[in-house]
Amino acid sequence: MNAPAVLGFATDQYHQYVINRAEYKAEYGHWQTLTLPADFRVNAVHASLLRTGKVLIVAGSGNDEKHFNAGTFKSLLWDPAGNTYKLIPTPDDMFCGGHTSLPDGRLLVAGGTQRYEKLDGAVKKAAGTMRVRNESPDRARTFPKGTVFVASNGREYATTAPVTVPAAVKTGSGSRTVVTASEQHVFVEAVGEGGDYVTDGRAQYRIKGLTSVDAHNLYGMSDKMTLEKQEYQGIRSAFEFNPDTELYEQVTDMAHARWYPTLTGLGDGRVVTVSGLDDTGQILNGNDNEIYDPKNKTWAKAPDRYFPTYPSIFLTTSGKLFYSGSNAGYGPADKGREPGLWDLADNTFQPVPGLRDPALTETSSSVLLPPAQAQKVMVLGGGGVGESPLSTARTDIADLSAAKPAFTPGPDLPAGGTRYLNSVILPDDTVFTTGGSSGYRGKSGSDLLKAQVYHPDTNAFTTAAEPAVGRNYHSEALLLPDGRVAVLGSNPLFADEANTTPGGFEQRIEIYTPAYLFHGDRPQLTAVPEGAKLGSTVRVGAARPEAVATAKLIRPSSVTHVTDVDQRSVALDITGRTADGVSLTLPDNPNLLPPGWYMLFLTDAAGTPSLARWIQVTG
Structure with missing residues (x-):
């Protein structure tokens, strides 16, 4: 009766013997698993390497609504060289924001979570978008969170965030004076539960507490209040993380709230910021892109262009931005999915054709292949829009140095259809790829315990040692200064193949030591x-x-x-x-x-x- 257990133990012992042999490491590399003390474990949603060699791991609320409601937001600063770590005070919920390195070595973090989603059936209070209007050209008005808007039938709806409405715009003079009302939106929620608060038509609302002229000039407009599913909502907040003080420093807010945005550094040191869900849960429509200037720490409007959330956008040698088609999860299937070159100077977009499985770019990986001078971007794997069970093994490569760039086929991923694959550039001009799952968020036990190395010179994959920990949604991997690779996070939907037990957030860190570090002395x-x-x-x-x-x-x-x-x-x-x-x-x-x-x-x-x-x- 004990034979299967004995055989399993023996097999595992033999496996450990094989993967720890010097010859094996020299060919495939080696993994180690790091478990931090309980007080320092965080849900790694974001990871950034700093110029100090330390890794800033940002959880925010960590996809845990209990932490969000309690205002418990976390960041961990981990030093891989000495394996030391400390918790960093985190002033806002940066969960699902965007980030990029700045020229001085600081890290810009923008956006995050204002409100968690509520699924169909879980919404108890009717809610919707209120467009707050100001017809007075004399001054802007700010209304705090909790401001109440009253419908004609007396039903009341309260704002879930503060809102500032600019002054109305006044043009002309005398009898030809024209005043155009300003408008700003805010999410509101009924003060009571139930269907009595549901509306399905456009209506005007008065602002409770305003009287006289103010009551006339300031009011709300809304198309509907519903009990339908409510999406995540973003924030406008932006911070710079200072690697010297190891603290967040607040900078000017963005003009638009963002959840799932992408931040891409430009050749002049500025940062272009696109996409995301706004503070009402709607995906930004593309006329709200912004550029951050680190010299004066302010934001300005960027050219209009729509993208799905977390689009992979790379700076090219021409100064144009290349959108590979990779993205991470929100936006319609028939809009903004086509790869192409975006010219910020004249706001033109040149499509780059040839990408196979173009409907399977969500949760795919994209990487600017080494060396960057080659100007080749590779798209690896991906899946269908939303909770689609589809995934692809496709890799395609676009040569952006060509007169008419187009994708050409690369080798299929060895593990087959793969979503959530992490791709890391190594110093030997190869790309290490690891993890992922064939199914949506690892459903049905579909995590892929595989890793491989892509060689741009031969356009082929070679096998790497296998990781011990599955990685899918909310996972990251990055190169460390010592040439190793750190792999973090993972947020599976379920913990079992039958999809009956809710999944937990993976808090172990794995470190992969590539084969090149087992080949003898290294240059100094x-x-x-x-x-x-x-x-x-x-x-x-x-x-x-x-x-x-x-x-x-x-x-x-x-x-x-x-x-x-x-x-x-x-x-x-x-x-x-x-x-x-x-x-x-x-x-x-x-x-x-x-x-x-x-x-x-x-x-x-x-x-x-x-x-x-x-x-x-x-x-």
């Missing part, structure tokens, strides 16, 4: 200047300069929902050698090498990388 960087200008030549110290085969600057990752538009590997020219170092020349194009902090890696002929040293690239 002995001295690096703190900064370098575009187009300049810098001298770096190296223990064995004659063995240095390549040099590259790798931008640190800032990843969420398997979306990482920050990471890129830029090859440097080796223009000289001395007895104790090499001279490296940087490209002069800020769209290829955007300003900011980078990891400098040297590799030998076998692809073994040095420990990275940090260097700031300036214009």
